Amino acid sequence: MSPTRTKKTRLPSGEPSFRFQGTDGIRREVKPASSPEFQGLSPQQVFLERQFLTEEFMELYAWAGVTLWSGSSLRRAPFAVAWDPRDPEGRYTEAVIRGVCKAGADAWVLGRAPTPAVPIFVVQAGAGGGFMVTASHNPKDQNGIKTFCPFRGMKLLPDNDRQLSRLILKTNFETLRNLPETGARIDRSEEARECFFRFSLDPENSWIEDPAGLGNLILVVDPAHGSLAGIAAEVFRRAGFGRVIEVNASTGGNVNQNSGVADLEGHRLITPAMAGPHGPFHRHEAVRTLFELGAKNRDAVRAGKSRVSGAVFDADGDRFYRLEYDALSGGIRILSGDETASLQARYRMARHPKRYRGAAYLNTVESDLNAACAARDLGLTPVLTPVGDKWILLRTIFLDLQNRARRARRALTGKIPASLEQAFSGGAPPKDRPVLDVFELEKREKALTRAIQRAGLALDEDSSFFAVGSEETGHNITPGKLIRSDGTPATVYCGNGLKSALNTFVASQFLLGQAEGQSYFTKLAQPFPPGFKKTYYVYYVRKELFFRDSAVWRQVRKTLGVAARRRGLALKARRFPEDPDMLYLSVGRLKKDEGALFVRNSGTENKIGINLRGDTRDAAALRSLAEPVIRLLLSILKDTANHFYRLELDLLSQVAAGPVPENRLVLDPHGGPRVLAEMVRQGLIESAPQGYRLTTLGTWYIKSSCKS
Template sequence: MNSDSLPERLQGTDGIRGKVGLACDFPETDPLSVWIQTDPLSVWIQKKILTEEFFELYTFSFCQNLIDSGWSELGDSIIVGWDTRDPKGIFSDAAIRGIRKSGLTAVSIGVQPTPCVALYQLSREAAGAVVLTASHNPSEQNGIKIFLGHTGLKLFPADDIRLTKTICSTDFKHLKKTPLQGEVIDEEVLARKFFKNVMLDSFNSWVSERSFQKTSLVIDAANGAFIPLLKQMIQELGGADVILCNTSLENGINHNCGVADLEGRHIVEANELSQEPLCHAEALIRILEEGRRKREQNSESITVGLVLDGDGDRCFMPVYDPQKDRIIIIDGDGLAILQLLWLKQNQKTREGQLYLNTVESSLEASRSALKAGCFVKQCAV
């Protein structure tokens, strides 16, 4: 591929994502027998299709960067986790091959939420971590998020540019013939147990034995990465009345579920749940039904939901309003402020403490944090 047509940076704000296809679907000749380039980088740039070969190239290049920069040595570990959009393991197997061909060890932890992958990397002191996901995007898409072991952070733009250069300069024909050098270790059960313990640890969790008394909780798992973990945790949620929705692999990750259809919404009126697109929103419908049932019983309990995205790093909280028979949507900014107010009420914060959000966060969140006595600072996405 002509170097003049290569981009400086392949990634967006959080790794790379797009529609996926198999390398075998891109033969070296088109229907008119005109030769085209079919290496994985060219297929992505020209066709906007991510193949399994691209995943192999991407993870190999990431690992090679770590080695070349001195942040890792041969044999060091890279954590690999993914969401539910690759049930046959075609893309995860390819990503693991890329890691092993670099000489690093692939620690496979299977279907896990993105926060689990990041925290498990830190606990294991791994050189880095790779999450295969397209977040809240449809199931026909996939992608790659990366975490750096020495910082615990995702890649900065300069890191993306460096990685892009390595990808563009790597001969995939040679890489394809490169033997596997590193090991692969399965730690799926260990990682899930670790993350469950982290979330339920009293130091990290605000859930008490009384937290869910008089509460009906509806969880929308988005047919995604949190499913195995949620099924384990339901019994440990302090006696909550829990309804778990959208846990099917057959229906497709994020399909008619998850946070995507709630973006930009603050209120959902009852009649909207009989119209497109929310007529398919099982979790919201269950919240409305359960809330109405409790209202008819003059119950003092509340009905709330947790709506996740496919890889489990975003959450909205729908709350049934019995006075107006509607659902109020609390987004990420709103949840952050509620947590801040809880911390202040329970004397777990101090005057002038830092409240950090991004430039895309709402101004109201910053104003609320200032009003609560915090020092507010914004950062890039």
């Protein structure tokens, strides 16, 4: 019996646009399906009503993904499955493999591997798709699935998410539970590992022309107890880095704990005090190790003879931040995705100015506004996208199609037949609506390829139309070259923390190799004049209440309008069709340039963000817009039924009377440390020498909660 011919799970709110996925696949706190509180509930109901991800839902998700992608084909192409080490017992990874095999496809088991290794291997080996079992930078109590398609290793787009969600909703898991595994399990972990090493060390991908140029680098590698443990450090050693020290390399499940990029977000400089007993980085081993190595090598670093740097990743290895010990100030500089991408762009234009003149520099709305201005000054073409590297990937594919069509037109003489012109025009993104379906994108590329072949043309691979793609959070994308198993060349575009790290170090050595003292540290950490960036978060919220034109969405818009009028500022809305629920406003009448403010649900965590971008001289004005919105969202959007919300209230009550040292706080063993860290990120509490204490916002929040 087909699993889809039985009882359906009701579509939430009857919304035809509903999808389980966020920015990048599914992600949620995990709990075994056998938990007593889930008795009598389907995996779909547990996910939607109890907000937990079970191994049954992951099996169902994998089964549905293979079924959707394979269509009616009886012979189903194999699917690759990899994971980060947050699930040492294998409960959830085993469920995904089981789902693939029950769908009739062979499961190529890649084992522990970084996320970019999945699309690279899918394209190289010709798989039917791939699943990465991870919750990325999220805490270890969460897990999820990222899905990669056979077409260019692309991630699912929203229309595909909706198709997959509908199939999941109408499937009865009890029927799926009893299906046999007709696909085989095939261990391809060693092949995938070697493929990733080969890809990473290929000079065309690493940009390394002379390994000797990296010999003065002392590098601390932090894989965040994740997928790159033992891999990134080995790649850096083979690449020629002078000395490589790996920290946070255990893989027993404590991913991202006191490690990784997430703790670095929002910071530009770490002082020694910040790594001290009461500082936010006192447990971050990569930071502490950098300070130790910096102190030992301070004279050599000050003279420019050595560099003490850090390569910090997240658990699944698709994000990268660079750390740099500043021998003059004694602090550690932090380079986010904006700074690393800018260095890469400068290297592109310094090394190959003719090739990349006018090429695209893509970044998202989260980036510093000055990053795009600097790219334009270099001679690149800035392109702004919504949050999520899949939007950079989508725009890149369209740029590729347009580039191929343009080259084909130039190669043809005389009038171009209408049939060819129609196919060439299909490479441009539609003006009336965005393409949100990978299947449609693939059809457009195939039509263009057939048209080029009919015209008798043979075009070489060319990626000069695209310089760099960047997310401020550290997802950087540059073209990656590989050879498929059939011997044909291919270009892949995917967020790849290790590639970004290699490219960034090559760029800085080339651009600043001879620089000394303050000149080096300033030009490295500030490759463009930094603007103002600030993001405020509210955690444990009912995200489903914030969408375009909802009551909450309109209330936020009204609150911002009132605040803007009080300051004499002008707001202008901009709609991104790919992310229609984001409230994005350009802010005018500022002291300097135009600024931006946007409010959006996180697609990866249970939080909503108020994001400010602009000139540093306009920071106060932009903050004044955000403050009433923060208080509004704290008042109306908190999910009072959420377990972590209740833990938050408990911790607030513990510090309400005055500072409390951490060792005297009563923390829930499962969620307490996480909630404590997220309360600091919300700005409700702060660490002081006497212990954790309420902030002004935290004091207001407690008083307003008591009134309500």
